[in-house]
Amino acid sequence: MSSATLSKKDTTISILIIGTLFFIFGFVSWVNSILIPYFKIACELNHFESYLVTFAFYISYFVMSVPSSYLLRKVGFKKGIMFGFWVMSIGAFTFIPAAYSRIYEVFLFGLFTIGVGLAILQTAANPYITILGPKESAAQRISIMGIFNKGAGIVAPLLFAAVVLKATDTDLFAQLSSMSADQKAPLLDELIRRVIKPYMVVGTVLFLLGLLVRFSPLPEIDTEKESEEVAHANAEKKSIFDFPHLILGALAIFLHVGTQIISIDTIINYAISMNIPLLEAKSFPAYVLTATIIGYIMGIIAIPKFISQVNALRLCTTLGITLTFLITTNHTEVNILGHHTSISIWFVVLLGLANSLVWAAIWPLALDGLGRFTKLGASLLIMGLSGNALIPLVYGSIADHFGVQQAYWILLPCYSYLFFYAIKGHKIRKWKL
Template identity: 75%
Template structure:
């Protein structure tokens, strides 16, 4: 493979293929740490949604503004992030991303002190803005750091780091902010006087101050660590002669249909993923599973995702190509969505007595596992000097995390939590289209 992407330092430039095995391994480990942080900060939203719903007395729709505020920042910040990275380089840009996230964590302190949901949303938006900068750097970095046909393997390794943090985040956060007596407290809120309820909810919401203060300090330290780490600078705008010739007449990122269609795929994929994880606690509640027990269901879904990643690492490309793995996962997601909606019957599994449909929700984690890894290499293929801007367009697609849960929350209020999962079905159909055909489109036809 002719890989002409270069690594820059103050004195020399070398091709990625010329990097020593040690340098490549160190780079992958550092980016893996970044993906762990992405996962920890992102997937804690699964417990924040029902937590804020109780503490701030919200509707379903209002509670899903947690994901909206967090992920809409990706839409706002992704293109500015690409210019920031171009100006500062990867390492200084990543430090700026970590410090922006730290600011968001510290905003939780005044938000909790006043029990003001709008300030919490500002903090979440700021956290997301920092993550947008980090994601804009990390995703193209890991995609091109090695052979293209093994990109899905590398992304799967990053996915394990991300989802392992996602498994830990709701459990650790719940252990910090929830008490064994909270089940009784939640049941008694409706019988309390207004002053008693306010006092109880103020105490409940104040529990986020310590963990988010610690998180802010950790993020500040991580920013410094990455800044002075041995992580090499990658010039993503280098291109082969073949790619340069193919792109010679192109002046706009919108002249790459497979990229734009890929960004739409990312929008829908992350939307389906966050719905599968962040709504499952509420869905368990409709089966009379209390919050203290239901808090583990996001971890089950994320564990299923990790199983998919491990299969990807083992099987791609030895037994199955990454594009075929992508196709299998999108088809599986379509089938599981229909089973969530239509399957009936009670089962007892892992100590939980619940409708069988919730276990199909858990298995959506498996279906979602290799979709991200499938989309990125296909969407960035052949962009050359447009790669960095193309990556920012892809990161814009992460605002699907913000918008899709609102659709789910709206239909959950209008219909019910189970019927609202119909929003997943057209998303998976589009992903099937991109996996089968959409990624091959290289010019718009009228």
């Protein structure tokens, strides 16, 4: 079925169902922001080791994005999403033996498995929402999906903290460094086993969601249908590597998601470095995501009526470059929302605004004119999500050697490339030596 043949009712239902998927994406992804410091304490890790959480979770996108496109082509859109949810369910249930053993590597395997399922879902949902309406308003629709995603991201770490952490944990965490290994072991075992019940619930819900989507009214859409004009332009194209704007767009996605994950998943540890207890620091990812949602709402209102997708990308990347300098060079103490901190952490919060419209702008620019190569092109963009796996590790390594504030310099080359893609990269249609 072509998206052009869908009724307004079918389109609305489709957007709501895909929006629910994006909520699930957000919940299981952004809970990592609290898992990182939680595992750092319970499994006694350094910064680099703790960011293996994001590596294990997101490297699955590199492994699975292309196989996901072939899976979706073979079994269809809804069955593919069902399988994705079921794989995620297996990953969630893996947390049970991991918690009983307190073996970090088993947790990482569970996170990798959740990521594999999520890669299937992302490969299906992102191109679907991109073509579900006019190309010029694709960024607007993706921004709506972003509100679902980031709304879940606000809820996830706060809900996890409410269920797993106790008011007395602040004292416990302060005392751990003075305890012997024998004294710490039973306390850390009890701490890590608190994840068992929540992840049993998560695993069950994911399994049931797979069944729900399988029998939902979500229509199958032909994402590879080409107009005559596009088919003629692509007649000599043999592979996705014949589309420079796509390849450069995949690199842009790689760097963008890295900047996004750093702003959200490092901010708790940054707050802890300012002597803010974990029970207070847990709120900071929600502040970043709130800033992102504000950016999404601005995008929904302004794109394409007042500002184009490209100009929104240029504006956001310029803001990101500016904030990077402010984060790494400011030490002024402030009191904001009841938190006594360096003002630099609030510039990290504002990265949520800088990152808000980047993803939504890159997708339609990178997939423009791909025609029959759209699904494979979308897989390549999903592969770019492996930036979430690698860039935080670089941040963690720099943080271990030079401190958590100076590690934010890693953002500068990322935003600089994104600015290049906004100015020139998305226009390149032929490789030139």
